[in-house]
Amino acid sequence: MKRIFVKQSTPYLLILPSLLFLMIFFAYPMVEAFSLSFRNPAGSWGWETFRTMVTDVAFWPALKTTLILTVIIIPVQFTLAMIMALVIQAKLKGAGFFLYIFSIPLAISELAAGIVFFAIFTDRGFLNTWLMQLGLISKPFLFLSYQNMGWLIFTVLMAEVWRSTAIVMVILVSGLQSIPKDYLEAADVFGASLWQKVTRLILPLLRPSIQVALILRTIFALQVFAVAMALAGRGMSLLASESYRWYMDYRNANVAAAYAALIMVLSILSAVIYIVALRTKPEQEMAV
């Protein structure tokens, strides 16, 4: 009798420490984020904090820029990651080398990537050097001016795509490797073109991987922060950087928490949309 009890309690003992960690560092802060948003700094309850957030001049630009970035980054990244994954799958000589190089950005921090692209896009940077050497411009172009919001978004986009396409590639390559070779060989026998193979065979079979990658990337795109800080400084408002600004500069943890709550709601919303739109078996959902 005792033996059976020991056996059945074992898994619970094994998961207990992690469960405690998740309660303290995820469940509690998530509840706290909402409870802070519904209080003012003095501690009384109400909508005041949300009103402060929404009526702040930076709010709508921050929301708009974050959404624009997310909407553009995702398709660009997926196209690029798919090309990289297909290159890896082509089994070229030196495939291991290509794989290593392609996955390097996986280990690069947002902040470092932002600074690297600052060196490229700053007015006395590499891109202006090359554009002038090619005779395309006669004096440095200001990519990183807050008056050129379009170009500013473009530079953040370039840095983010460079930094975070690798994770999508890794997930897609893992998915591609699980597609039976027979399928692709059969497609070859019937003379399918690359385009047909991708659209008719690979994409449908990759649906679980694509779903994982889409959810992860969308949620992380909603939190772009350090890249924009390095490239644009205070010149560009994003949801995450507004949260930072309210906490660090205005010493208002409540409005900062309201931004965090907003990011959380947008994240959950996008995850639900992807799960419904790309329905697969439950155990395949966002398992990364």
Place this chain on the structure above:
Amino acid sequence: MKKAHVSRVIGRTGTYVIAILLVVWVLLPLYLITVMSFSTKSGVYIFPKPLFPQPISTETFLFFINSTGVLKSALNSVIVAVTSMILAIIVGAPAGYAVARYIFHGRDLYRLAVISTRAFPAVILSIPLAVTFIKWGMYDSIFSLALVHTAISLPFTVLITGSVFAGVPKDLEEAAQTLGCNGVTAFIRVTLPLALPGLAAATLFNFVGSWNEVFSSVILTVRNRTLPALVLASLNVSPLPYRFAGALFMLLPSIVFMFFIRRYLFNLWGRVVK
């Protein structure tokens, strides 16, 4: 037949061209920041920018390393990363093992909880945690930060170690038990050695994650900054040589770690997504 052959050769050459273009795309920015970091301090401001440092110099790099607070922050970063990677594997691996080996009530619920927390990283958690840490007297401590980094990497660790343990056949463990091991010794002598490379890869990955993490680090510390927090907080006031060399300094360990875990990368993700 011949035509098909020719088109395949062209297709193959085309694939190489694309592959090489992608390699250039990944490496060129890294090369450019290296050029900047190994120029003289005045060389960093030269315009037009040269493609090679003129002359090669360690001045910029040493300037960053010797700047106030940099070495201390780098040490903090290492302490936080090592602490959190050890804690994450100690707390996460048993849970991964439980999910891989046992069927118990609430298993699916637990998995779902872990999976959904994977998607809620630093930006959402940091502000509420800062408020709480101030209340509890845990604010501005690298140990508190290590706990937060542990929490952030925990869901990933549970899922990955789960898939690593699931990859070790249960039969082997049971065979060891019929040969005189009990549950614990069978685990230590059979399962653990086989799982070790995967566990090590997951742990190194957590190190990189903590080393790179910036949002919660800058929110939760004031005087005890980690390196990314220090660099981020001083972006507005720091000179270009400091920023460029700082970026390279933060990049280097990550690239080395990537080299060691590259072989496990796809196994880790492959099993989780399958």
